[in-house]
Amino acid sequence: MVTQKPAIPKGTRDFGPAIMVRRNYILETIKKTYQQFGYLPLETPALENISVLTGNYGDEGDQLLFKILNSGDFLSKVDKADIDQGYKKLLPKISNKGLKYDLTVPFARFVAMNRHEINFPFKRYQIQPVWRADNPQMGRYREFYQCDADVIGSESLICEAEIISLINQILNQLGIHDFILKMNHRSILAGISEEIGAPDKVAVLCVAIDKLEKIGQEKVSRELEAKGFTPNSITRLFEILEVSGTNQEILSKLSQLLKKSTPGTEGLKAIQQIFAYADNLVIGDHRVQFDPSLARGLSYYTGAIFEVQVNNQEIGSIGGGGRYDDLTSIFGLPGVSGVGFSFGVDRVYDVMEKLQLFPEFQNTQSQVLVTIFDDTTVIHALQIVRELRKQGLTVEIFPDTVKLKKQLNHAHKKSIPFVIILGPDEIANNQLTLKNMATGHQTSQDLNTTVNLINSTQSK
RNA sequence: GUGGAUGUAGCUCAGUAGGUUAGAGCACCAGAUUGUGGUUCUGGGGGUCGCCGGUUCGAGGCCGGUCUUCCACCCCA
Numbered sequence: 001m002v003t004q005k006p007a008i009p010k011g012t013r014d015f016g017p018a019i020m021v022r023r024n025y026i027l028e029t030i031k032k033t034y035q036q037f038g039y040l041p042l043e044t045p046a047l048e049n050i051s052v053l054t055g056n057y058g059d060e061g062d063q064l065l066f067k068i069l070n071s072g073d074f075l076s077k078v079d080k081a082d083i084d085q086g087y088k089k090l091l092p093k094i095s096n097k098g099l100k101y102d103l104t105v106p107f108a109r110f111v112a113m114n115r116h117e118i119n120f121p122f123k124r125y126q127i128q129p130v131w132r133a134d135n136p137q138m139g140r141y142r143e144f145y146q147c148d149a150d151v152i153g154s155e156s157l158i159c160e161a162e163i164i165s166l167i168n169q170i171l172n173q174l175g176i177h178d179f180i181l182k183m184n185h186r187s188i189l190a191g192i193s194e195e196i197g198a199p200d201k202v203a204v205l206c207v208a209i210d211k212l213e214k215i216g217q218e219k220v221s222r223e224l225e226a227k228g229f230t231p232n233s234i235t236r237l238f239e240i241l242e243v244s245g246t247n248q249e250i251l252s253k254l255s256q257l258l259k260k261s262t263p264g265t266e267g268l269k270a271i272q273q274i275f276a277y278a279d280n281l282v283i284g285d286h287r288v289q290f291d292p293s294l295a296r297g298l299s300y301y302t303g304a305i306f307e308v309q310v311n312n313q314e315i316g317s318i319g320g321g322g323r324y325d326d327l328t329s330i331f332g333l334p335g336v337s338g339v340g341f342s343f344g345v346d347r348v349y350d351v352m353e354k355l356q357l358f359p360e361f362q363n364t365q366s367q368v369l370v371t372i373f374d375d376t377t378v379i380h381a382l383q384i385v386r387e388l389r390k391q392g393l394t395v396e397i398f399p400d401t402v403k404l405k406k407q408l409n410h411a412h413k414k415s416i417p418f419v420i421i422l423g424p425d426e427i428a429n430n431q432l433t434l435k436n437m438a439t440g441h442q443t444s445q446d447l448n449t450t451v452n453l454i455n456s457t458q459s460k
Numbered sequence: 461g462u463g464g465a466u467g468u469a470g471c472u473c474a475g476u477a478g479g480u481u482a483g484a485g486c487a488c489c490a491g492a493u494u495g496u497g498g499u500u501c502u503g504g505g506g507g508u509c510g511c512c513g514g515u516u517c518g519a520g521g522c523c524g525g526u527c528u529u530c531c532a533c534c535c536c537a
C-alpha cells in the first residue's frame with residue numbers, strides 16, 4: 001500500500017474539540033440574537049450554478065471563485081479552438097457549478113425563486129461556510145464561515161438601525177467592547193465624486209480612499225493621480241475627507257461641502273435618519289462612527305455600508321454589510337431592496353482568542369469517569385453508568401479493561417473531576433468508591449449518596 | 461494572480477565553510493508503584509531533515525522545480 005502524508009488543502013482548517021466548543025459558543029450567541037431580532041434560519045447548497053455566482057463580485061471576485069469541473073469526461077465538448085481562446089472562453093464548457101463565495105447572492109437567488117411564498121419584508125439569517133480561492137494570510141482563509149442577517153423587501157432605514165442594534169448586542173455579549181462600527185453611504189461617495197469633478201470615477205475612487213487609513217494620504221494621492229485624477233480634484237477630495245469631529249459635526253460640515261450634489265445630500269440625509277432611529281433603538285452606546293472614507297468592495301452595495309473593526313487588532317474587519325437595491329433583479333425580480341450584515345466567525349474567534357475573551361467551558365466535559373476493574377466487574381460498571389445517567393449526570397465509562405492507573409490518568413488528562421472505582425470489594429458491599437481528582441480524597445458510599453456528593457461539589 | 465521569507469521527532473527548536481550511526485526540551489510509552497492520576501527517578505519508542513530532481517567521492521546545509529505556512533501587493537470576513 002502506498003501511504004501518503006495526511007494533509008488538507010491550503011487555507012482550510014480542522015477544528016478539534018477544544019476549538020469547536022469555542023466556535024459553537026460564538027455561533028450560538030450570534031444565532032440566538034439573530035432570532036431575538038426576528039430573523040429566521042435559511043440554508044442553501046454549498047454548490048451554486050456558476051451563472052448565479054459570476055458577475056456579482058467584480059472581476060476580482062470572479063477570479064476568486066472555486067469552480068467545479070463537470071462530472072465525467074469534462075473535455076468531451078472541448079476542441080483545440082476552445083483551448084486556444086484562453087481559459088475565460090474555455091471555462092463555461094468545462095464547469096457549470098462553483099462553491100458559493102458569500103451568502104448574500106445565494107439568498108437573493110432563493111428570494112427570487114420563492115418570491116410567491118415569501119412574505120415581505122423577509123428576514124433571514126444564514127450561518128454557513130463560503131469559499132474563496134484567495135491567498136491565505138493571518139485571518140484570511142479559503143474556507144470560512146459567514147453569519148448573515150438580511151432583511152429584504154423594505155426600504156425603511158429602520159432596517160439599518162436594527163442592524164446597528166444587532167451588532168452591538170452580539171459583540172457586547174461576546175465581551176468585545178473595544179470596537180467601532182464604521183458607517184458610510186454609497187450616495188455620499190457618489191456625491192464626493194461629483195463634487196471633485198470626477199462623477200464617472202466612483203469605483204476607482206472608492207478603491208483608493210478605502211486604503212486611506214492603511215497607507216496614508218500621500219500614497220492614495222499618488223494612486224489617484226496615476227488613475228487620471230487631476231491635482232485639483234485630489235486636493236478637493238482631501239479637503240472633504242479631512243473633516244473631523246463628532247458624527248453630527250462631520251455630517252453638517254459635509255452637507256455644506258456637498259450641497260450641490262443631489263446623491264450626496266440624499267446620502268447624508270439617510271445617515272442622519274439612521275442615526276436618529278439607532279439612538280432610540282440601541283441598548284447603551286451604539287459605537288457607530290460615520291466615516292466618509294469607508295468604501296467596501298462588493299459591487300452590489302448601493303446604500304448604507306457598514307464595517308466592524310476591533311481596535312488595536314490587525315486582522316481587518318470582523319464583519320460588514322450594507323444595503324443593496326437591486327440584487328435580485330439579475331434573477332428576474334427587480335425593485336426589491338434589502339440590507340444585510342455578516343459576521344466572519346473565524347476572525348471573531350481569532351480576536352477573542354487574542355483578547356482572551358472565552359469563558360471556561362466546564363459543562364462540556366464529563367462529571368464522572370466510571371472505571372472497569374476487571375472482566376468480572378464490567379456488567380456492574382455498565383449498570384452504574386446507566387443509573388448515574390438516569391440521575392442526570394454526565395458520565396463516561398473507560399471502555400477497555402486496563403490498569404486503573406491508566407484509567408485514572410485518562411480522567412486526569414480530560415480534566416474529569418470525579419472517578420468511580422468499582423472493584424470486587426465495592427461490589428460485595430454494594431458501595432461505590434468515589435475519588436475526587438482535585439483533592440485526591442476518596443470515599444465509599446451507596447449510589448444515591450455518591451450522586452449527591454458529585455452534585456454538591458459541582459455546584460460549589 | 462504577483463513578489464519575499466519559511467519547512468529538521470507529535471510540539472518548540474539546535475545542527476558550526478557539505479564529511480561517520482541527525483540532537484535537546486516538552487509530549488508519548490514502560491517500570492519503580494501487581495486496587496489509584498498530577499510530583500520525582502530510571503529506561504524506551506519515534507525522523508527517507510516538506511516532496512521530486514540535479515551538482516558532488518559524499519547533501520539536513522549547494523542548485524532547479526514543486527507543495528505548505530507566514531508576510532507584502534491585490535482584494536476581503
